[in-house]
Amino acid sequence: MDSCVEAALDSVLHLPNAQQQPLFSAWLPPSVGLCKINVDGALFTSRKQASIGVVIRDGEGRLLATLCKKIKAPLTALEVEAKAYEAGIHELEAGIGVVNFSHVRRTGNKPAHILARQAQNLVNDVIWIEEIPCCIQQSLIQDVFGL
Template sequence: MGGKGKAGRTILRNAMLLVEDYRVANAPKTEHTVAPTRPVSWQPPSHGFYKVNIDEAVFSKRKQARAGVVIRDGEGEVIAALSKQWKFPLGATEAEAKAWEAGILFSKDVGVRDVEFEGDSLEVCNALQGLTSPPSSVANVLIGFLNHVSFFRQWKVSHIKWQGNVPAHLLAQHAHMLVIMLHG
């Protein structure tokens, strides 16, 4: 059934290192501050919002897919993280749509009310923003996503380049049914 997966603690530690890289890159420069070794493109959400980064990973040979979701506050602090697995074959677009569905349901469960959802699938982001019609294979899932937004006071959907979505991607690639709640 493939190689041995990484432990949840390892995934969380890697994700937290990326968050720390963000903090260091955006901290006021002092003589003791060292720049991170990899580029950071994650941007904090608008004032008063939480950022919900969403990504997917498809494992064609194993006929399964996973989602990674990371919720951060305006300071970049990780509030909660989720990794979810589906043990049936999905294409990239279908897995991405299911990841967005997992992201909105998880955000509701965590209780954040003002959110910026962010993912790296331009096709899904454009469909959720009403800029394009969704592919028929994911239309129902994305309509379901839009039905859930009434829970939120304010919400936005935006597209991000892959580099800004690394922690969510790591959760999607390596963790299995991991839920981390850091506050409340």
């Protein structure tokens, strides 16, 4: 397994409890010069499928890339989240120097959540580069302006 994916899986397995460290509930931009990858997974147990959503933005909140992907396999919640991390990392693989992982509540991760849910209706994976999918346009604006 890729070392970045192992680190992501380890971070998900060892999330701090809420008393030790507060979880973010709003989208926060990364430090200047860095990118932020938000991911989410969705399970559709009756269909024995999962899907993932990935949103990559710069420090000013500008969208760099997004991904919707259906996974035709019965995965656990932890496995689908690890697959979402893996997909996000591979989207930026060439430019990654330092990777930090943190958990954020769904309220701070709405665009990735919407994309993960949207992927269940796809036949093929969809990647948008510097283009905003209409299904997440409103949630991106709300994130950046803290609405």
